[in-house]
Amino acid sequence: MYWGARLREYHGLDRRTSALLKRQAGRCAWCKLCFTDTDVLEKDHRVPRICGGKEESANLQLLHRHCHDQKTKQDGSMAARSSGAQRGAV
């Protein structure tokens, strides 16, 4: 799979991840910094699924793992989860 010279370091990612990377121009949606090949990328639901977000690419974004942690603390999904509903439905 080839995504152009700029993204060549991302070989081996699944198709959805690669498409998201392309859409985000190789940048984290949270901190806006470019991903590097040493970063851990995680798919995030913009609207958490526990809050009704859909499992579709329009609702997905790529974040650094550490950014994902920050976002999760702020988007309400942690609070929703700890309230007991849909435990484990990430």
Ligand SMILES: [Zn+2]
């Ligand atoms: Zn980031």
